[in-house]
Amino acid sequence: xxxxxxxxxxxxxxxxxxxxxxxxxxxxxxxxxxxxxxxxxxxxxxxxxxxxxxxxxxxxxxxxxxxxxxxxxxxxxxxxxxxxxxxxxxxxxxxxxxxxxxxxxxxxxxxxxxxxxxxxxxxxxxxxxxxxxxxxxxxxxxxxxxxxxxxxxxxxxxxxxxxxxxxxxxxxxxxxxxxxxxxxxxxxxxxxxxxxxxxxxxxxxxxxxxxxxxxxxxxxxxxxxxxxxxxxxxxxxxxxxxxxxxxxxxxxxxxxxxxxxxxxxxxxxxxxxxxxxxxxxxxxxxxxxxxxxxxxxxxxxxxxxxxxxxxxxxxxxxxxxxxxxxxxxxxxxxxxxxxxx
Amino acid sequence: xxxxxxxxxxxxxxxxxxxxxxxxxxxxxxxxxxxxxxxxxxxxxxxxxxxxxxxxxxxxxxxxxxxxxxxxxxxxxxxxxxxxxxxxxxxxxxxxxxxxxxxxxxxxxxxxxxxxxxxxxxxxxxxxxxxxxxxxxxxxxxxxxxxxxxxxxxxxxxxxxxxxxxxxxxxxxxxxxxxxxxxxxxxxxxxxxxxxxxxxxxxxxxxxxxxxxxxxxxxxxxxxxxxxxxxxxxxxxxxxxxxxxxxxxxxxxxxxxxxxxxxxxxxxxxxxxxxxxxxxxxxxxxxxxxxxxxxxxxxxxxxxxxxxxxxxxxxxxxxxxxxxxxxxxxxxxxxxxxxxx
DNA sequence: CGGCGGTACTAAAGCGCTTTAGTGAGTTAT
DNA sequence: ATAACTCACTAAAGCGCTTTAGTACCGCCG
Numbered sequence: 001x002x003x004x005x006x007x008x009x010x011x012x013x014x015x016x017x018x019x020x021x022x023x024x025x026x027x028x029x030x031x032x033x034x035x036x037x038x039x040x041x042x043x044x045x046x047x048x049x050x051x052x053x054x055x056x057x058x059x060x061x062x063x064x065x066x067x068x069x070x071x072x073x074x075x076x077x078x079x080x081x082x083x084x085x086x087x088x089x090x091x092x093x094x095x096x097x098x099x100x101x102x103x104x105x106x107x108x109x110x111x112x113x114x115x116x117x118x119x120x121x122x123x124x125x126x127x128x129x130x131x132x133x134x135x136x137x138x139x140x141x142x143x144x145x146x147x148x149x150x151x152x153x154x155x156x157x158x159x160x161x162x163x164x165x166x167x168x169x170x171x172x173x174x175x176x177x178x179x180x181x182x183x184x185x186x187x188x189x190x191x192x193x194x195x196x197x198x199x200x201x202x203x204x205x206x207x208x209x210x211x212x213x214x215x216x217x218x219x220x221x222x223x224x225x226x227x228x229x230x231x232x233x234x235x236x237x238x239x240x241x242x243x244x245x246x247x248x249x250x251x252x253x254x255x256x257x258x259x260x261x262x263x264x265x266x267x268x269x270x271x272x273x274x275x276x277x278x279x280x281x282x283x284x285x286x287x288x289x290x291x292x293x294x295x296x297x298x299x300x301x302x303x304x305x306x307x308x309x310x311x312x313x314x315x316x317x318x319x320x321x322x323x324x325x326x327x328x329x330x331x332x333x334x335x336x337x338x339x340x341x
Numbered sequence: 342x343x344x345x346x347x348x349x350x351x352x353x354x355x356x357x358x359x360x361x362x363x364x365x366x367x368x369x370x371x372x373x374x375x376x377x378x379x380x381x382x383x384x385x386x387x388x389x390x391x392x393x394x395x396x397x398x399x400x401x402x403x404x405x406x407x408x409x410x411x412x413x414x415x416x417x418x419x420x421x422x423x424x425x426x427x428x429x430x431x432x433x434x435x436x437x438x439x440x441x442x443x444x445x446x447x448x449x450x451x452x453x454x455x456x457x458x459x460x461x462x463x464x465x466x467x468x469x470x471x472x473x474x475x476x477x478x479x480x481x482x483x484x485x486x487x488x489x490x491x492x493x494x495x496x497x498x499x500x501x502x503x504x505x506x507x508x509x510x511x512x513x514x515x516x517x518x519x520x521x522x523x524x525x526x527x528x529x530x531x532x533x534x535x536x537x538x539x540x541x542x543x544x545x546x547x548x549x550x551x552x553x554x555x556x557x558x559x560x561x562x563x564x565x566x567x568x569x570x571x572x573x574x575x576x577x578x579x580x581x582x583x584x585x586x587x588x589x590x591x592x593x594x595x596x597x598x599x600x601x602x603x604x605x606x607x608x609x610x611x612x613x614x615x616x617x618x619x620x621x622x623x624x625x626x627x628x629x630x631x632x633x634x635x636x637x638x639x640x641x642x643x644x645x646x647x648x649x650x651x652x653x654x655x656x657x658x659x660x661x662x663x664x665x666x667x668x669x670x671x672x673x674x675x676x677x678x679x680x681x682x
Numbered sequence: 683c684g685g686c687g688g689t690a691c692t693a694a695a696g697c698g699c700t701t702t703a704g705t706g707a708g709t710t711a712t
Numbered sequence: 713a714t715a716a717c718t719c720a721c722t723a724a725a726g727c728g729c730t731t732t733a734g735t736a737c738c739g740c741c742g
């Protein structure tokens with residue numbers, strides 16, 4: 001390649017990485033010869049000499065069976081890709097069964113220097129990962145802010161405010177007259193589960209409503225249905241509305257309600273989260289909360305690329321999640337309304 | 342590292358890749374020193390000198406919005422990972438909007454030599470990709486066999502027989518007495534759509550039933566509901582059963598049926614495909630067809646690794662998809678039954 | 683007219699492995 | 713005892729870039 005353009009390999013390198021010290025005419029010629037020959041620098045050689053992988057990592061701890069139900073990851077990955085592809089970056093994607101395996105994976109990625117940085121998702125309470133990646137010297141960006149944010153100044157974050165969506169849902173339900181609004185959510189260890197639960201609880205409190213039941217599940221349809229069953233099993237003070245933390249559980253809950261002869265929304269109002277494709281199309285259509293997942297992926301990729309380039313970590317807030325109102329929410333039945341102050 | 346073990350770098354390389362020509366005692370010592378120092382050969386340097394990426398590629402052409410609804414990919418990726426992780430291989434995962442972008446991605450991956458091989462999924466009729474990857478010299482394995490199998494002897498395949506599942510569904514419906522069984526499926530260009538459609542059509546024929554309606558959609562819940570609406574819009578000869586090609590459309594169809602006052606399964610029987618988490622939990626629970634997606638991923642990764650190592654391509658058949666019977670299927674209503682011969 | 687500074691480029695070392703050819707010691711064949 | 717062979721290991725080249733140091737050339741000034 002260098003020979004064909006009549007220059008040294010070094011000059012080619014300068015031209016390609018448009019570094020100063022090469023005359024405009026020479027640069028043009030080098031670039032032209034390159035496109036003529038269909039030549040392109042070897043990524044492997046560049047990786048070795050630049051100590052860079054041109055690759056970002058995303059590792060998810062979920063069982064192979066449960067991950068399919070979550071619409072988040074594919075959309076997020078797609079979003080990252082719109083950002084990475086034009087920059088000749090790629091995404092290493094790994095699905096492992098649990099957090100231990102996830103940690104082992106970060107160690108391996110760091111040891112092998114396979115990636116220039118990683119995205120940390122599904123933040124936990126007291127999450128060990130920000131510390132770990134900082135120790136490993138692996139640039140990282142978290143999705144949402146860790147609870148000990150500030151303890152790891154080298155780790156950036158890109159967040160979407162879920163809470164806005166939950167508050168919107170709650171105020172809609174409360175405005176309709178609901179007084180007993182239950183919550184079906186995921187495992188306690190997840191930070192976003194806690195945030196949403198807190199938002200739910202404080203919305204009740206701010207409206208001077210009594211505290212209500214919250215059921216923690218594993219996010220699966222089965223446990224969503226089970227939680228619904230439990231909420232209906234009490235003989236008194238049954239909820240008139242249920243706020244589910246994802247659409248899958250809400251749809252399973254809807255089926256459970258129907259099985260027990262409760263009408264949605266006449267007897268019970270329900271809401272989901274994620275605004276999946278199906279949410280529009282169940283009967284009744286499901287009120288849900290939508291976030292721009294692909295946009296989130298795009299921004300996260302941008303932030304991580306910057307961090308990997310040595311820029312100081314950023315903390316970015318994206319547009320908050322918004323409620324999408326549909327027919328699964330209505331006023332509570334009269335008997336319940338009557339018991340209001 | 343080499344110095345610490347008192348040998349040359351070459352010897353270390355031999356020891357690590359357990360090649361002959363190094364005494365057992367020396368090998369032990371080298372390995373011990375390596376673990377002591379936590380040393381591990383640089384993947385980048387190995388990549389350059391061995392001309393190998395230690396990475397496999399998977400690129401999916403789907404819109405960011407629609408991909409989340411498909412439970413296939415995350416489960417498949419998880420399956421691949423169980424195979425790859427212990428072998429220090431990784432997966433490059435890319436989501437692009439369409440086939441053109443997909444092809445561009447293969448070209449880029451090949452030019453950059455980023456991957457040692459790729460998995461080709463969602464085979465099309467007259468698919469250009471097997472040819473392309475063969476031309477690019479990119480080892481590949483297809484999911485399912487291309488229609489011009491044999492034209493690309495260097496490309497292997499790993500297949501699951503969908504048709505078995507469809508036939509099982511059809512014979513169940515027919516045994517129950519259904520005579521008008523419609524089919525709601527995906528875009529015609531997909532090979533597996535054609536295979537399933539053919540299986541559906543020939544099952545009708547073999548049972549001496551009249552041909553029935555088939556509606557092609559884009560796999561989305563919205564179009565699943567729309568297809569259902571169309572099937573119900575004819576005043577006569579409405580189907581008593583509908584076979585959907587995925588659970589999402591079946592669930593949307595179920596909602597549409599309920600909206601129109603049809604009972605499932607009393608008025609209409611329905612079946613899905615994929616056996617997603619939700620299928621068990623809708624009302625009524627959905628008869629579906631299950632495949633071992635993670636196992637598929639594992640086998641595909643194995644086959645591709647072999648192909649990348651230069652072994653002759655294999656054509657592997659996995660266990661066929663099986664029907665999972667649930668309450669969404671029952672005998673057709675009397676009026677319909679009465680019209681039987 | 684010699685020295686100075688700047689530009690445009692080349693030479694060569696370096697990234698950290700793998701691999702081929704080569705060497706010396708120990709073993710067997712003759 | 714010496715040639716012929718193994719075996720265990722080293723030396724050094726090679727993978728294909730990047731990067732630092734160095735060189736040649738030019739214009740400019742004193």
